[in-house]
Amino acid sequence: MSVVSIEREGEIAVVTVDNPPVNALGQALRQGLWDAVATLDADPDVRAVVLICAGRTFIAGADVREFGKPPVEPHLPDLVNRIEGAVKPWVAAIHGSALGGGFEVALGCRFRVVLDSASVGLPEVVLGIVPGASGTVRTPRVAGAAAAVDLVTTGKPVKAAKAQAMGLVDAVLSGDLREGAIAFARAALEAPLPLPASERPVTDPGAAFWAEQQAAVARRAKGEAAPLRALACVQKAVQAPFAEALAFERATFLDLRGSDQAAALRHVFFAERAAPRPAHLGEAKPLPLRNAGVIGGGTMGAGIAAALRDAGLPVVLIERDAEALARGLANLQTIFDGGVKRGKLTPEQAAARMAGVTGATDYAALADTDLVIEAVFEEIGVKRAVFADLARHCRSDAVLATNTSYLDPRAIAEGLANPGRFIGLHFFSPANVMKLLEIVPTPETAPETLATGFALARALGKIPVQAGICEGFIGNRILKRYRAAAEALVRQGVAIAEVDAAMRGFGFAMGPFEAQDLGGLDIAFLQREGARAAGQDVPETLGDLLVRAGRKGQKTGGGWYDYAPGDRKPQASARVAEVLAAAITAGPALDRAAIAERLVGEMAAEGEAILAEGIALSPSDIDLVEIHGYGFPRWRGGPMHYTARKG
Numbered sequence: 001m002s003v004v005s006i007e008r009e010g011e012i013a014v015v016t017v018d019n020p021p022v023n024a025l026g027q028a029l030r031q032g033l034w035d036a037v038a039t040l041d042a043d044p045d046v047r048a049v050v051l052i053c054a055g056r057t058f059i060a061g062a063d064v065r066e067f068g069k070p071p072v073e074p075h076l077p078d079l080v081n082r083i084e085g086a087v088k089p090w091v092a093a094i095h096g097s098a099l100g101g102g103f104e105v106a107l108g109c110r111f112r113v114v115l116d117s118a119s120v121g122l123p124e125v126v127l128g129i130v131p132g133a134s135g136t137v138r139t140p141r142v143a144g145a146a147a148a149v150d151l152v153t154t155g156k157p158v159k160a161a162k163a164q165a166m167g168l169v170d171a172v173l174s175g176d177l178r179e180g181a182i183a184f185a186r187a188a189l190e191a192p193l194p195l196p197a198s199e200r201p202v203t204d205p206g207a208a209f210w211a212e213q214q215a216a217v218a219r220r221a222k223g224e225a226a227p228l229r230a231l232a233c234v235q236k237a238v239q240a241p242f243a244e245a246l247a248f249e250r251a252t253f254l255d256l257r258g259s260d261q262a263a264a265l266r267h268v269f270f271a272e273r274a275a276p277r278p279a280h281l282g283e284a285k286p287l288p289l290r291n292a293g294v295i296g297g298g299t300m301g302a303g304i305a306a307a308l309r310d311a312g313l314p315v316v317l318i319e320r321d322a323e324a325l326a327r328g329l330a331n332l333q334t335i336f337d338g339g340v341k342r343g344k345l346t347p348e349q350a351a352a353r354m355a356g357v358t359g360a361t362d363y364a365a366l367a368d369t370d371l372v373i374e375a376v377f378e379e380i381g382v383k384r385a386v387f388a389d390l391a392r393h394c395r396s397d398a399v400l401a402t403n404t405s406y407l408d409p410r411a412i413a414e415g416l417a418n419p420g421r422f423i424g425l426h427f428f429s430p431a432n433v434m435k436l437l438e439i440v441p442t443p444e445t446a447p448e449t450l451a452t453g454f455a456l457a458r459a460l461g462k463i464p465v466q467a468g469i470c471e472g473f474i475g476n477r478i479l480k481r482y483r484a485a486a487e488a489l490v491r492q493g494v495a496i497a498e499v500d501a502a503m504r505g506f507g508f509a510m511g512p513f514e515a516q517d518l519g520g521l522d523i524a525f526l527q528r529e530g531a532r533a534a535g536q537d538v539p540e541t542l543g544d545l546l547v548r549a550g551r552k553g554q555k556t557g558g559g560w561y562d563y564a565p566g567d568r569k570p571q572a573s574a575r576v577a578e579v580l581a582a583a584i585t586a587g588p589a590l591d592r593a594a595i596a597e598r599l600v601g602e603m604a605a606e607g608e609a610i611l612a613e614g615i616a617l618s619p620s621d622i623d624l625v626e627i628h629g630y631g632f633p634r635w636r637g638g639p640m641h642y643t644a645r646k647g
């Protein structure tokens with residue numbers, strides 16, 4: 001079947017695009033639309049054209065899979081020009097999202113009408129590129145420079161009502177989009193047509209505006225190239241004639257398309273979309289998830305309960321006694337209050353979130369719970385006792401999950417009557433914010449339990465990555481290697497602040513030592529001490545020396561750095577130099593780029609080991625773990641992609 005079909009409704013032609021899954025603008029679709037313009041221009045009975053899409057969305061953009069290949073005609077900018085130059089006016093009828101090239105096609109249409117649930121946007125910067133088919137040039141001519149800057153530099157789509165307020169679309173419709181768009185087209189024919197977008201005048205907001213935008217975008221983008229290049233395109237668009245600006249945009253687009261950053265961001269785009277439905281799940285069906293229980297209302301338990309409530313699941317929160325339960329519920333309340341403060345929740349929504357939580361100290365409250373997630377102290381005895389209680393009170397088909405960071409899930413599950421329903425679900429702190437969920441099956445976990453873990457991740461809007469059993473699973477195991485490598489640099493004389501600056505320069509929000517000071521050095525210390533107590537040979541780390549000297553991080557006024565009271569700014573510490581002096585020997589000097597290469601190389605090397613052991617199923621899974629759990633810069637693609645591309 002053709003991806004473009006034409007029907008007639010009297011004098012209105014309806015062009016329907018049907019190119020699943022998201023009507024991306026592959027060659028066949030571009031050609032189909034190209035031909036439709038010719039067909040309809042030649043038809044004397046047609047006075048206007050409605051462009052509408054089948055399936056879940058309007059055209060969602062260029063076909064990203066074509067980006068690695070040489071461009072094939074008709075090129076998208078030419079198609080958009082051709083639609084704009086059609087003798088009959090075209091009306092884009094948008095449902096779902098009109099994104100990137102999809103919105104550019106809509107900008108070529110004389111009118112844009114959107115369903116009230118739809119959104120429009122130019123998300124190209126998210127893929128490391130700029131719009132390549134007049135998005136930066138037509139948008140300011142339709143909606144002004146400020147709206148265009150907002151759209152192209154953030155890449156964030158805007159919802160129908162806002163899009164109309166910004167001038168991006170002409171009408172917001174509800175009900176039957178096809179009917180509404182046809183009626184809109186008929187009415188439009190009764191009035192003089194507006195100018196095509198390319199011919200509309202545009203005002204230059206002036207030098208001060210551009211200087212301000214440049215500073216703001218540079219600050220947000222950190223090392224990312226595309227947002228500033230997109231800003232330059234909009235500036236060109238309001239200061240130069242249409243054709244010249246279009247050529248400038250196209251050159252920028254083609255330049256970025258082949259860049260390392262664009263390749264990295266494309267890699268992440270596809271990895272993220274592949275992650276929620278891995279092929280190895282096969283036919284396994286997830287179990288129903290109508291409600292959930294959480295054991296422990298501390299840092300993680302409260303965050304997990306909040307995430308479950310955000311997804312609409314009723315939650316039973318269990319704590320060990322009334323006092324701890326009150327604290328746990330207060331932790332949850334604080335999370336929702338924070339949502340209200342940041343404008344993410346209305347007070348009513350926050351109240352409804354809280355109303356869906358039942359606190360209890362008696363496991364009987366879990367009698368009809370589909371899924372229980374344990375987040376109690378990281379002690380095997382405590383966890384085992386919890387699961388023994390769960391086995392007594394929960395339905396035998398309930399999924400029982402542990403959020404352990406380091407313990408062996410097999411040891412936690414020992415003795416369970418139905419080990420097929422047991423699984424590790426490792427969330428990251430804050431659990432209602434962080435996108436990563438490591439899913440850790442044991443050898444006995446049933447396929448449908450595993451599938452339920454992935455279904456839960458989808459319901460929570462998280463990126464699931466399956467991990468095998470080893471100390472630290474994927475993420476914390478790589479973190480350990482990364483920290484050890486950072487310490488090794490310090491041991492050979494590299495300044496602590498240089499290591500942190502190098503990793504910030506690479507694109508991390510924080511370096512490894514600053515991050516430890518924020519999170520506290522004592523957690524990893526206690527874990528190492530535990531292993532030592534159990535007879536394992538765990539070498540002394542520099543972090544151990546600091547903790548023994550009373551330096552556990554910001555909460556004790558200092559860790560790797562000193563902190564003035566009430567100030568989070570790290571200051572080099574004479575005391576640290578003293579504590580570590582005996583462990584440090586002068587080695588070769590390293591510049592920041594070399595430091596970053598070394599540390600990322602170590603992460604990738606641990607990733608290779610993890611793959612070889614079957615702990616991770618693919619390199620891109622490791623990249624997702626680092627990006628969504630540990631702040632690895634997305635535009636670098638993750639340690640595995642980065643290292644492979646470097647060769």
Ligand code: 3HC
Pocket residue numbers: 021022024056057060061062063064065076097099100101102104123124127130131132133135270273274
């Ligand atoms: N090209 C190729 N494939 C695409 C695609 C695209 N632009 N957008 C989505 N897909 C694929 C996905 O890989 C996935 O494939 P799979 O089923 O084989 O895994 C499938 O379509 C469905 O995608 P989602 O799971 O993301 O579907 P949702 O319904 O959750 O979301 C969407 C739909 C909001 C449209 C989302 O897919 C999306 O944001 N897509 C990207 C849009 C985009 O970035 N467009 C700009 C492209 S660049 C451009 O247009 C350049 C131009 O200026 C020249």
Ligand code: NAI
Pocket residue numbers: 295296297298299300301318319320324328374375376377378379382386403404405406426427428429
């Ligand atoms: P926490 O100390 O903040 O919270 C633990 C909670 O469990 C406390 O509120 C405590 O009262 C409760 N509790 C203890 N025994 C209980 C019992 N028998 N029944 C019911 N409640 C009980 O600890 P945190 O940080 O939330 O960690 C919990 C688990 O999550 C641990 O296994 C930890 O390794 C894991 N984890 C922690 C992360 C973090 O960043 N803090 C990240 C990912 C996992």
